Amino acid sequence: MAQTTILVVEDDAAIRRGLCDALAFAGYAVGEYARGDGAVDWVLSSSPDLLLLDVLLPGKDGFEILRELRASHPQLPVIVLTARGAEDDRVRGLKRPRGVRMLRLGDRTVDLELGEIALASGEKRRLSSLESSILRYLAAHRGRPLDRRELLQRVWGGNSREMETRTIDMHVRRLREKLERDPANPTLLVTVRARGYMLADPEREDGV
Numbered sequence: 001m002a003q004t005t006i007l008v009v010e011d012d013a014a015i016r017r018g019l020c021d022a023l024a025f026a027g028y029a030v031g032e033y034a035r036g037d038g039a040v041d042w043v044l045s046s047s048p049d050l051l052l053l054d055v056l057l058p059g060k061d062g063f064e065i066l067r068e069l070r071a072s073h074p075q076l077p078v079i080v081l082t083a084r085g086a087e088d089d090r091v092r093g094l095k096r097p098r099g100v101r102m103l104r105l106g107d108r109t110v111d112l113e114l115g116e117i118a119l120a121s122g123e124k125r126r127l128s129s130l131e132s133s134i135l136r137y138l139a140a141h142r143g144r145p146l147d148r149r150e151l152l153q154r155v156w157g158g159n160s161r162e163m164e165t166r167t168i169d170m171h172v173r174r175l176r177e178k179l180e181r182d183p184a185n186p187t188l189l190v191t192v193r194a195r196g197y198m199l200a201d202p203e204r205e206d207g208v
Helices: 013-025 039-046 062-072 087-094 129-140 148-155 166-179
Strands: 005-009 029-033 050-054 078-081 102-105 108-111 116-118 124-126 189-192 196-199 203-205
Touching (some): 005 039, 029 039, 039 062, 062 129, 129 148, 129 166, 166 189
Parallel strands (some): 005 029, 005 050
Antiparallel strands (some): 102 203, 108 116, 116 124, 189 196
16 A cells, blocks of 8 residues: 655754654655745645645745645645634635636636536537646636646646656647637637747636
């Protein structure tokens, strides 16, 4: 049976060492990181089963890290470590953004929960789970071109070393076949030269 992996992001060396030692003694595989900047990339590349995340970190605080992780990997279990006792801080740490659920792209409506595109004609087209994840990540970062490496890391869970960037091109081509009126001349899922892909016309409706 694979060993459960727990990652600890904590800048206090003594606390971090104590947590890691206790978890290792309990039989877990443990990773540790001391700073906020770079923590998201490190966490996603490690594909953990659980994250222990301090709030007060140098470089980037824990709440910002949590927001980024929730946008790309909403199912990752996270335990927030903090000495703060204020109620609004506790609520802020527990609140889980649901991310984008519905998209309106031109005359098309995309339900990312159901994995379905509804055309104005009434026709419906199915999305795979991976296609929905790609669209969700693009929508969460609308207005910013995303390069292939970032998409591989964020959507595929940090396994980009085992894959090639043409994997993204293949999935984008399939998405365009389902989204665009003319897939050869896309206007919704566009290519930004030398920068990557971007979701255009991103009028968005967040789920409630």
